[in-house]
Amino acid sequence: GVRPPLVAPEVEGAAPERRRELQERRLRRLVDRLLAAGGVQAGRLRDCGVGRGADVSLDDLHRLPFSSRQDFWDHYPFGLRSAAAEDVVCVHGSSGTQGRQTLVAYTAHDVDVWTRVMARALGGAGVTRRSFVHCAYGYGMFTGGLGVHHGATRLGATVLPVSSGATDRQLRLLLDLRPDVLCCTPSYAVYLGEAFASTGITAEQLSLRVGVFGAEPWTEEMRQGVERLLGLRALNIYGLTEIIGPGVACESLDSGGLLNIAEDHFFPEVVGPDGQPLADGQPGELVFTTLTKTGTPLLRYRTGDVAALHGPASGSARTLRRMSRVLGRTDDMLIIRGVNVFPSEVEAVLLADPRVSPHYLIVEDRRDRSRPELRIAVEPRDPHGDVEGLERDLTVALHARLGLGCIVRVLPPDHIPRSETGKARRLVRWDYGV
Ligand code: ADP
Ligand code: K
Structure with missing residues (x-):
C-alpha cells in the first residue's frame, strides 16, 4: 500500500511516552487557563478541589468534570469563551443537527491549530503541493469547507472552494479541472457519482484519486459504493465544531481502516452511559479535552458520538492513537x-x-x-x-x-x-x- 510521508513527523511519529508528557503539560496549562477565565468550567473545577493546573494529572482525568453541548446552550452565545473578545478572529457554528445553534469562538492560535491538524489529515491522504483539491463541503459557519481549505492551503495544494450545491457546475468543473482530491460529505459524493453515471461518464474517465469524506456517519458498505462510483480511495475524516471542526481524527492511506486522532491537541476518552471510562476496543461516547485551544477550550467535552478507541497501527510510522468510525450519535x-x-x-x-x-x-x-x-x-x-x-x-x-x-x-x-x-x-x- 501507499505510505504518504508524515506532514509533522515530530508529532505524528513521536514516542507515546514523550507524547504523554506533552499532553500532561498541556492539560495542566488548560486547567490554569480555565480557572483564570472564570465561568462554568472553572466553577466545576473548584468544586472538585482543583485550584491550579498542578493539581491534576492525566491519570486522574476521569475524576474531572465533563462539559457538554447543554453548556453552550445555557451560556449562549459566548459564555464558554476563555479568551478576551479582541483576541477572537472568527466564529463558527455547528450545523444544528441537534436542534439549537452552538457558537464557538476561535483565536488566531486556534485557527493555526486547526490548520495544522487539517494539513496532517490531508497529508495522510497523500495530498501535496502538487494536488488539486475540489472542496465541496459547505463554506460558511459550518466548519467543513474552511477546515479543508485551511489545511490544503497550508500544504501548498491548489484548492477550489466550490462549496456545496449547484451540482451541474460541479460536474463540469470536475471534468474541466481534473482534480485528484475530492472533499465533501459521503452522501454528496454519492450524489455526484450518480449524477456522472446518469450522463454516461464512468469512474475511469474521472481524475479523482482520493476522497476525504466526513461530517456524517457512513458505513464500510457505503465506502465501497462510493469508491466504485467515483473510482477513488475513500477516507474517513471526523470532527466537530465545538472541538475544532474536521481534523480531530482522520484515516490515512496507511492507517489500517481506523482514524488517527490528533491527540496532541485533542485528548480522547470513551465513556459508558454512567460516565465511566471504557477500555480500548469498547464502543461508547467519545469525550475530548482540547489541550491547546485558547478561544473556547473544553475539558472532557461529551460529543454524543459513539466510537471505540484503539492503539496505533502496528508497524506504522504514525504513533497516534486511533478511533473506529463513528457508529452514530447517542441521540440517534x-x-x-x-x-x-x-x-x-x-x-x-x-x-x-x-x-x-x-x-x-x-x-x-x-x-x-x-x-x-x-x-x-x-x-x-x-x-x-x-x-x-x-x-x-x-x-x-x-x-x-x-x-x-x-x-x-x-x-x-x-x-x-x-x-x-x-x-x-x-x-x-x-x-x-x-
Ligand atoms: P452538528 O452537530 O450540528 O452536525 P457539526 O457540523 O459540528 O455539528 O458536526 C459534527 C458532528 O458530525 C459530529 O459530532 C458527528 O456527529 C458528525 N460527524 C462528523 N464527522 C463524522 C464522521 N466521519 N463519521 C460520523 N459522524 C461524523
Ligand atoms: K479580532
Whole structure:
C-alpha cells in the first residue's frame, strides 16, 4: 500500500511516552487557563478541589468534570469563551443537527491549530503541493469547507472552494479541472457519482484519486459504493465544531481502516452511559479535552458520538492513537420494542445487498405507543427488479442482524429525497399527533 510521508513527523511519529508528557503539560496549562477565565468550567473545577493546573494529572482525568453541548446552550452565545473578545478572529457554528445553534469562538492560535491538524489529515491522504483539491463541503459557519481549505492551503495544494450545491457546475468543473482530491460529505459524493453515471461518464474517465469524506456517519458498505462510483480511495475524516471542526481524527492511506486522532491537541476518552471510562476496543461516547485551544477550550467535552478507541497501527510510522468510525450519535440511537439500533447498522444491512441503491430513509414510527415500528424505505438499483423478493430478503437480513422485525418498502427510483447540500437526513420520527 501507499505510505504518504508524515506532514509533522515530530508529532505524528513521536514516542507515546514523550507524547504523554506533552499532553500532561498541556492539560495542566488548560486547567490554569480555565480557572483564570472564570465561568462554568472553572466553577466545576473548584468544586472538585482543583485550584491550579498542578493539581491534576492525566491519570486522574476521569475524576474531572465533563462539559457538554447543554453548556453552550445555557451560556449562549459566548459564555464558554476563555479568551478576551479582541483576541477572537472568527466564529463558527455547528450545523444544528441537534436542534439549537452552538457558537464557538476561535483565536488566531486556534485557527493555526486547526490548520495544522487539517494539513496532517490531508497529508495522510497523500495530498501535496502538487494536488488539486475540489472542496465541496459547505463554506460558511459550518466548519467543513474552511477546515479543508485551511489545511490544503497550508500544504501548498491548489484548492477550489466550490462549496456545496449547484451540482451541474460541479460536474463540469470536475471534468474541466481534473482534480485528484475530492472533499465533501459521503452522501454528496454519492450524489455526484450518480449524477456522472446518469450522463454516461464512468469512474475511469474521472481524475479523482482520493476522497476525504466526513461530517456524517457512513458505513464500510457505503465506502465501497462510493469508491466504485467515483473510482477513488475513500477516507474517513471526523470532527466537530465545538472541538475544532474536521481534523480531530482522520484515516490515512496507511492507517489500517481506523482514524488517527490528533491527540496532541485533542485528548480522547470513551465513556459508558454512567460516565465511566471504557477500555480500548469498547464502543461508547467519545469525550475530548482540547489541550491547546485558547478561544473556547473544553475539558472532557461529551460529543454524543459513539466510537471505540484503539492503539496505533502496528508497524506504522504514525504513533497516534486511533478511533473506529463513528457508529452514530447517542441521540440517534433508536430503541424499538426494547432493541437498541443505530441507523448505521441499518445502512450496513441495506447496502450489503447489491440490489439496493445508497438512498434510504429510516422512519421511527411511534404513532402507536404500544407497538413502535421501524419502517425502512429503499430504492432498488434496477427499477424492473423483483420488489417483493427484495422486501422479503431485506426484512430477513435486518431481523438476523438487529433482532428486530422491520417494515421494509422498496420505492421506485428517485422517490427518496437526495442530499445536495451537506449532511443527509436519513432518520425521520413519527410520533402520536404529529
Ligand atoms: P452538528 O452537530 O450540528 O452536525 P457539526 O457540523 O459540528 O455539528 O458536526 C459534527 C458532528 O458530525 C459530529 O459530532 C458527528 O456527529 C458528525 N460527524 C462528523 N464527522 C463524522 C464522521 N466521519 N463519521 C460520523 N459522524 C461524523
Ligand atoms: K479580532
